[in-house]
Structures are given as C-alpha cells and as structure tokens.
Amino acid sequence: MSRDTIIDTPARIRTRTAILKAAVSVLSQNQAAPLGEIADAAGVARSTLHRYFPERTDLIDAMRQFADDEITVATARARPEDGPAAEALIRLCHEYFDLWDSLTWLYLDSLKECGDASSFDDQLDPNVSRLIERGHLDGTIDRAVPNAWIQHLLWALLYTAWEYARLGSSKHEALTLMLDSLRRLIAPAGNPGQTFPSHT
Amino acid sequence: MSRDTIIDTPARIRTRTAILKAAVSVLSQNQAAPLGEIADAAGVARSTLHRYFPERTDLIDAMRQFADDEITVATARARPEDGPAAEALIRLCHEYFDLWDSLTWLYLDSLKECGDASSFDDQLDPNVSRLIERGHLDGTIDRAVPNAWIQHLLWALLYTAWEYARLGSSKHEALTLMLDSLRRLIAPAGNPGQTFPSHT
DNA sequence: ACAAGATGGGACATAATTGTCCTATAATGG
DNA sequence: CCATTATAGGACAATTATGTCCCATCTTGT
Known part of the structure; x- marks a missing residue:
C-alpha cells in the first residue's frame, strides 16, 4: 500500500x-x-x-542520491576518526580516489545551481571539515592552512590525479603523487611531513 | 584585396x-x-x-585565439627566464591568477575535444614545461616531483583559488594561500621553502 | 547635415532534444 | 509452461537552440 x-x-x-x-x-x-x-x-x-x-531532473536527483551514498560508504571505510588526523585524511583521499565519476559529476553538478545562493561552505563536507579540524588540534595538520582551503585543495588534488591517470600515467603513479602532494600541503612547519617512503 | x-x-x-x-x-x-x-x-x-x-564554432575558434593571446601576454609579463625558477613560477602563477575566465574556459574547452586523441602532453604549455625543467636543474624545484605533475597541479591550484575567492573569500587571501601551497608543493626536500610567516 | 556603416529586433525555417504513447517481443518467476 | 512483468523500438508533438533574412533606426566620420 x-x-x-x-x-x-x-x-x-x-x-x-x-x-x-x-x-x-x-x-x-x-x-x-x-x-x-x-x-x-x-x-x-x-x-x-x-x-x-x-524527466531529466528526476534522473539528476536520483544521481545525487546515488553518488552521495557512494561517498558515505567510502568515508566510513576510511575510518576518519581513527589515528592521527593527517593519516586519516590520507586514507580518506585514497578511498575517494576510486570514486572518479561520481565525485567529478557531483562537483560539476554543484556548480550549476549555486549561481547565486552558494554560501561559502555549501561545498564543504561536514565529515571532512571535522577531520581537518581534528588535525589542527592534534597538530598533524598545519594550523596556518585554513580548513576550507584544505578541503578545496583536496578536490583539486583528486581531480588532478584523475586527469593525470586519464592522460596515460598509471593509476598507481597518479595516486602516489597525489598523496605525496597532500602530505606536503598539510605538513606542519618544521616537519617536512615525511614526503614519501610510505607507498599506499 | x-x-x-x-x-x-x-x-x-x-x-x-x-x-x-x-x-x-x-x-x-x-x-x-x-x-x-x-x-x-x-x-x-x-x-x-x-x-x-x-556559426557557434566560428565564435569558439575566435575565443581560443583570444584566450591564447591573453596567456602569451601574461606569460611574457612574468619574465619566466629571469632569476630562480621557483620564483619565476610563482610570478607566472600570480599573473595567471588574473586570467580567471579565459583559463577556465580554455581548460573546459580542451576537455571536450580530447575525447580520444589526447596525448599526455597536449595539455602542457611548453613555456611552463621549460620553466619547471629549469627549476629541476637549478635546484629550486624538487626533482622528485615530475614536470607534468607540477603543471597539472598548477592549473588545479589556480582553479581552487578562483573557486575559493568566488565563494566569498577575498581575492588577496585566495592568492596568498595559493602561492603558499605552490611553494610547499615544489619545495626541495630539506628546504621547507619558506612557507609563510604572513598570515591572511 | 549627409551618407556609409553598424546595430537592434523581429520573422522564419531547421535541427536537435525532450517527453509521451503504443505495440510486439523478450525475460522472469512461480 | 504460462501469466506477469519489463523492454525495445518507433511514431509523434512540444520545446529549444541555431542559422538566415530583412528593415527601421542609430552611429560615425566627413
């Protein structure tokens, strides 16, 4: 019924x-x-x-739900609450890396409707915000780099890695470079952030 | 005639x-x-x-020419051959920052036609490649970070900064954050790259 | 002020895309 | 095996964007 x-x-x-x-x-x-x-x-x-x-909009709406669900699952898999925040952020990034299509589309989609009404943090994922905040507190993420900026960088890094892979590089190399770049971007001053040895 | x-x-x-x-x-x-x-x-x-x-394509073609010219002028203004390569790259990034629309569109446009035939470095700007190469040689850009990767990151950083500014932050803050991030990304190991005393 | 040049704005034909409907055919499950 | 359910595929109207013309009006330079 x-x-x-x-x-x-x-x-x-x-x-x-x-x-x-x-x-x-x-x-x-x-x-x-x-x-x-x-x-x-x-x-x-x-x-x-x-x-x-x-109608087309019905499809679009369903796609949003679909992609959101994928993200929720991937986020949970990364265990964002466990261990040092910087490491958790890297895990998260690693998980998101596999969501190629969904994240790309979700971003493009979000652009179209925020013609005017987009507040600054409409784009921001509360889970990621919380994780970065934790990193600012536990000192594994440089406090001089604003939360929102890091989050924007994160999408940009993912996109860059996808493009890099799409244009011929191996997915593994793209992923490695991306995670290394992320470490550099958030490393607290004085701590180079250990740019590299840990592969995957 | x-x-x-x-x-x-x-x-x-x-x-x-x-x-x-x-x-x-x-x-x-x-x-x-x-x-x-x-x-x-x-x-x-x-x-x-x-x-x-x-026809629409006539407009598109003219736009490509128009945007290319803007880039050429901005590149020249940054004097990419002068001084340490890392500093020149920052100058270049600074100049490009003002080309908001043109670079965004040029990128979106480039995506559509490379459906299949896009070789890896179709996207790369030879001037920028040369500059980064110079940085690899003069030691101001970390040799562990591949040329192509840096160039992809550069576009991503610019786009991130534009978005960041568009969503409410001041252009100055976005620019500052972007240049700081760029320094972190290319800083040779052991040299933090002087990642910013100046807040905001 | 005058003539050549340029623009605004509307009418129209042409595609391309969308949304709706119908029927024969295939698949699915009991 | 049979009834139910789902699908392919095509016909059709409505909508939207594109490309083409034309003419009255406004600018420009002289």
Whole structure:
C-alpha cells in the first residue's frame, strides 16, 4: 500500500542502477549529453530510461542520491576518526580516489545551481571539515592552512590525479603523487611531513 | 584585396572584443549556454553576434585565439627566464591568477575535444614545461616531483583559488594561500621553502 | 547635415532534444 | 509452461537552440 505504483523487483533494481551508473559515467564527461547517449551507455532503450526517470531532473536527483551514498560508504571505510588526523585524511583521499565519476559529476553538478545562493561552505563536507579540524588540534595538520582551503585543495588534488591517470600515467603513479602532494600541503612547519617512503 | 568582405573599423573591433569577452565570461561557467545569453552579456543583439560569428564554432575558434593571446601576454609579463625558477613560477602563477575566465574556459574547452586523441602532453604549455625543467636543474624545484605533475597541479591550484575567492573569500587571501601551497608543493626536500610567516 | 556603416529586433525555417504513447517481443518467476 | 512483468523500438508533438533574412533606426566620420 505504501507504494502501489512502483515495486522494487530485482530486475527493476538492476536496470535502475545500470542507468544510474551509466548516467554518472557519461554526464561526468559531458554535462549536456542527451538522454539517448546515457541510454546507450546503459544498454537500454531511451523509452526505458524515461519509464524509470520521467524527466531529466528526476534522473539528476536520483544521481545525487546515488553518488552521495557512494561517498558515505567510502568515508566510513576510511575510518576518519581513527589515528592521527593527517593519516586519516590520507586514507580518506585514497578511498575517494576510486570514486572518479561520481565525485567529478557531483562537483560539476554543484556548480550549476549555486549561481547565486552558494554560501561559502555549501561545498564543504561536514565529515571532512571535522577531520581537518581534528588535525589542527592534534597538530598533524598545519594550523596556518585554513580548513576550507584544505578541503578545496583536496578536490583539486583528486581531480588532478584523475586527469593525470586519464592522460596515460598509471593509476598507481597518479595516486602516489597525489598523496605525496597532500602530505606536503598539510605538513606542519618544521616537519617536512615525511614526503614519501610510505607507498599506499 | 586580402579581406575585401570584412574591414576592421574601430567600431567593429570594439563590439567584436566585447562579444569575445562576454563569451569567455559566460561559457566559462556554462559550456552549453545558448548564444542569446552571450549576446545579452555582451550587450548586443543575437543577430549582431551572428554577423560577426556566423556559426557557434566560428565564435569558439575566435575565443581560443583570444584566450591564447591573453596567456602569451601574461606569460611574457612574468619574465619566466629571469632569476630562480621557483620564483619565476610563482610570478607566472600570480599573473595567471588574473586570467580567471579565459583559463577556465580554455581548460573546459580542451576537455571536450580530447575525447580520444589526447596525448599526455597536449595539455602542457611548453613555456611552463621549460620553466619547471629549469627549476629541476637549478635546484629550486624538487626533482622528485615530475614536470607534468607540477603543471597539472598548477592549473588545479589556480582553479581552487578562483573557486575559493568566488565563494566569498577575498581575492588577496585566495592568492596568498595559493602561492603558499605552490611553494610547499615544489619545495626541495630539506628546504621547507619558506612557507609563510604572513598570515591572511 | 549627409551618407556609409553598424546595430537592434523581429520573422522564419531547421535541427536537435525532450517527453509521451503504443505495440510486439523478450525475460522472469512461480 | 504460462501469466506477469519489463523492454525495445518507433511514431509523434512540444520545446529549444541555431542559422538566415530583412528593415527601421542609430552611429560615425566627413
């Protein structure tokens, strides 16, 4: 009775997520991609896509939810509350590295609607903010580098690494360089931050 | 005889550049913006825009040229061959910081066409590459950080700073943070790179 | 003030994309 | 194996952006 119009049969769930994954993959590279392209990428007919998401905005909304869930899972996996904050931040970055499409799209998407009303920390993830704050307190992250700045840098580093990998470098090398750069950026003065030995 | 159809009268030059500037400004925020929006931003009628650039691609091509020229001028101003390479790189970054729209758009634009054929260093600016190489030689830039990686980071840092400023921070603070971050990223091991007494 | 040049603004045809609907076909599950 | 459910694929109208013309009006330089 709760939802008599649409029922989540296994088959429907499969195609639904197939569409969402394809949408993230396609739209992360071209925000204006036509729905037909997404349907093709998902291996379904355009009419099927429309049955699941009547309008484009319906799809977009579902994608936001989908990507948010992925981030939540990845964040939990990084155990942001354990150990020195700097190390936790590195773990987090490592986890996020695998969310290529979702994070890229989520960022592009966030840009379009904040035409005016975007407050400074609309972009900021409270979990990450808290982690960096902890780092400022336990001294593993330089207090001279503002919280928000670090968070912006973090997205930028991830994006840079993805681009670097996409253009031919190995994913491992890109990841290593990114984590090294992150260490440099947050290392407290006087402590070089141990730029490197620890691979992965 | 060379170009008997179009003559560069002062008035035409004015509106032409007005259109180009508006186009860069608008398209750097939304690649798919309709031409009417650009015309509005430029303060001309859509028909006028079409008279200067019959098709969308004509406008895009002219924009590339326009932005490239701006970069060339800014690069020259930074005197990339003078003094320690690390300092020159900072000067360059400082100059580029003022090219907000142009660099953002140029980057977005470059993404769309490199669907397949993008070699690794299609994105790289030979001037910047040369400068970083000089830094690797004169020891002011850490040799452990690859040239291409630094260059990718440079664009990412610029973009981060622009976003940071756009979201409410002062341009000066964003610039300061960015240059400090750049110093950290390229500082040779053992030399903290003088990462900033000056707060804000 | 006059003539050449440039612009604004509207009318129109043309694509391209979107959203809706219908039917035959395939798959799924009991 | 059969009934139910889901899908592919195409037809269609509505919407939107693009490209082309035309003419009245405004600028510019002389």
